[in-house]
Amino acid sequence: MIIDVLSLHQRQARGEAFLLIDVREFADWQRATLPGAQHCNVYDYFIEDCSETGLAVMAAEAATALQPMFTAYPNATPVFFEQQVGMRSPRGAWFAWLLKRDDALILDGGVDAWIAAGYELAPGLGLSRTVAHPPAANAPAWNRELVCSREQVLAADGVAVINVDARRPSEFDGSFAHACCQRAGRIPHSQLLFWEDVIASGHFLSAPQIAARAEAAGLSKNAKLQVYCHRGARAATVLAALKLAGYPHVSVYVGSWHEWAEHHELPLLHGG
Numbered sequence: 001m002i003i004d005v006l007s008l009h010q011r012q013a014r015g016e017a018f019l020l021i022d023v024r025e026f027a028d029w030q031r032a033t034l035p036g037a038q039h040c041n042v043y044d045y046f047i048e049d050c051s052e053t054g055l056a057v058m059a060a061e062a063a064t065a066l067q068p069m070f071t072a073y074p075n076a077t078p079v080f081f082e083q084q085v086g087m088r089s090p091r092g093a094w095f096a097w098l099l100k101r102d103d104a105l106i107l108d109g110g111v112d113a114w115i116a117a118g119y120e121l122a123p124g125l126g127l128s129r130t131v132a133h134p135p136a137a138n139a140p141a142w143n144r145e146l147v148c149s150r151e152q153v154l155a156a157d158g159v160a161v162i163n164v165d166a167r168r169p170s171e172f173d174g175s176f177a178h179a180c181c182q183r184a185g186r187i188p189h190s191q192l193l194f195w196e197d198v199i200a201s202g203h204f205l206s207a208p209q210i211a212a213r214a215e216a217a218g219l220s221k222n223a224k225l226q227v228y229c230h231r232g233a234r235a236a237t238v239l240a241a242l243k244l245a246g247y248p249h250v251s252v253y254v255g256s257w258h259e260w261a262e263h264h265e266l267p268l269l270h271g272g
Contacts, residue, residue, distance in 0.1 A: 001093075001105065001106065001240065001243060001244055002105060002106045002107075002108045002204060002240075002244065003079060003105045003106070003107060003108065004107075004108050004109065004113070005107065005108075005109060005113045005114045005116075005117045005119065006117060008079065008107065009117070009119055016077070017073065017075050017076035017077070018076050018077050018078075018079050019038065019069060019070070019073040019076035019077065019078045019079065020033075020034050020036055020037035020038065020079050020081065021037065021038050021039070021040050021069065021078060021079065021080050021081070021092060022034070022037045022038070022039050022040075022081060022082070022124060023039075023040055023041070023042050023043065023080055023081070023082050023088040023089055023091070023092045024082050024083060024088065024111075026039060026041070026128060028083075029124035029128070030123060030124045031123065031124070032121040032122070032123065032124075033111070033121060033122065033123070033124040034081065034111070034114060034119075034121065034122075035120065035121070035122040036122075036126075037081075037124060037126075038069055038126045038127040038128070038129075039124055039126075039127065039128040039129070040065060040066065040069070040092060040127075040128070040129045040130065040131070041128075041129070041130040041131065041132075042065075042080075042088060042091050042092040042095055042131050043087070043088050043091065043233055044130070044131075044132075045061070045130075045131040045132060045232075046231050046232065046254075046255075046258065047232070047254045047255055047259075048255065048259060048262075049150075049255070049259075050147075050148075050149050050150040050153075050253060050254055050255040050259060051149060051150065051151075052149060054255075055144075055147055055149060055254075056138075056139065056142075057136070058147075058254065059098060059099065059139035059142040060136040060137060060138055060139040061131060061132065061133060061134070061136050062095045062098060062099060062131050062139070062142075063099055063136070063137075063139045063140055063142075064131075064134060064136040064137070065095075065129040065130060065131040065132070066095060066096060066099060066129065066131070067099070067140070068127065068129065069127055069129065070099075070101065072127065077103050077104070077105060078093075078096050078101055078103070078104040078105065079104075079105045079106075079107050080092035080093045080096070080104065080105070080106055080107065081106070081107035081110045081111060081114075082110045082111070083110050083111050083112055083202075084109060084110045084111075084112050084113070084201075084202025084203070085106065085107075085108060085109065085110055085199050085202050085203055085204055085237070086110075086199075086202075086237070087195065087233040087234045087236065087237050088233065089106045089107065089110065090106055090236040090237040090239070090240040091232075091233050091236040091237075092104075092106075093105065093106045093236075093240065094146065094236040094239060094240070094252065095131060097143060097146055098142050098143055098146050098147065099139070099140065099142055099143075100140075100141055100142060100143055106204075106240060108203050108204055109202050109203050110202060112202055113202065113203070145249075145251060146239075146250075146251055146252065147251050147252055147253075147254060148226045148251040148252070148253050149253075150253070150255060150259065150260070150263075150266075152226060152251075152253075153187060153226055153228070153253050153260070154266065156187075156188070156189040156226060157189060158188075158189035158191075159223065160223055160224065161189070161223060161224045161226065162189060162190075162191055162218075162219060162220075162223045162224070162225055162226070163187050163188070163189050163190040163191070163226050163227075163228065163253070164190065164191055164192075164193050164217075164219065164225050164226065164227040164228070164235075164238060164242075165186050165187070165190045165191065165192050165193070165228060165229070166193060166194065166195040166227055166228065166229040166234045166235045166237070166238040167192075167194070167195075167229050167230060167234065167257065168194060168196075169192060169194065171184075171186075171230070171257070172186050172190070172192045173186070173270065173271055173272050174186065174268075174269075174270035174271070177261075178230060178258075180258065181230075181257060181258060181261040181262075182261050182262060182264075183261040183264070183268060184261075184268075184270070185268035185269055185270045186257075186268060186269050186270075187228065187257070187260055187266075187267075187268065187269075188267050188268070188269055190228075190269075191217050191218045191219060192217060193213065193214060193217045193219065193227075193238055195229065195234040195235075195237045195238050197213055198210050198213065198237065198238060198241035199237070199241070204240070204241060204244060205241070207244050207245045207246065208245075210241045210242070210244060210245035211245040211246065211247075214242060214245060214247065219242075219247070221246065221247050221248065223249065224249040224250075224251070225242060225247060225249060225250045225251070226251050226252075226253050227239050227242075227250060227251070227252050227253065228252070228253040228255075228256040228257060228260075229256050229257065230256055230257050230258055231256055231257075231258045232252060232253070232254040232255065232256045235252045235253065235254075235256060236252055239251070239252050
């Protein structure tokens with residue numbers, strides 16, 4: 001699920017093949033990246049309809065962007081990275097896992113850790129893709145368990161199925177709202193696990209540390225956890241962290257609060 005820069009460098013030196021995918025801004029990739037890295041914009045993508053049909057379209061659009069890379073490097077392990085671990089590299093890996101590339105990894109510490117280890121960078125050349133909304137063919141087989149629909153989020157009971165809010169506390173209690181959202185608050189049956197609380201200095205916390213924070217947030221390993229944020233990126237970081245900590249049943253509500261707030265028929269809660 002994650003790989004550190006030393007392990008990556010050593011395994012490359014032994015001849016193992018890796019498909020390095022830089023998910024930072026295009027200009028940053030062009031300027032200086034890990035040698036041989038390709039580029040993909042996974043961050044700007046947003047799905048407005050988390051219905052069964054909408055989720056299938058999302059899988060097809062993810063495949064449209066990523067499958068050419070997987071095809072060009074058929075025997076390589078995908079490794080997603082950004083400047084440090086934030087909300088982009090976990091989202092890139094989550095898209096790959098969605099497409100049943102279970103071998104996809106997140107580079108812990110990202111470019112900064114690579115530089116700190118004394119390894120060189122090079123200008124970005126090669127493929128640049130974007131997960132977006134072009135016409136797309138049907139997706140190949142994809143992992144439905146890694147994503148949840150709006151209906152599944154609505155059906156959560158807070159015990160067997162828990163919605164996990166990865167946003168900041170002020171978003172959770174409704175005291176802050178993004179300008180693009182018509183309503184503020186949180187989805188019922190939600191527990192707060194702020195995404196920045198599972199990383200430190202650009203690296204994931206250890207599995208025991210993440211597990212302790214998840215337990216303190218009221219998250220059971222026996223429950224199905226459905227993670228959301230504002231537009232679906234921070235949620236992928238929390239999903240990766242929970243998976244790292246041994247939580248087996250975790251999915252992302254990709255539409256997140258941005259979609260939920262648009263549906264005035266859907267309930268919400270305010271306060272702590």
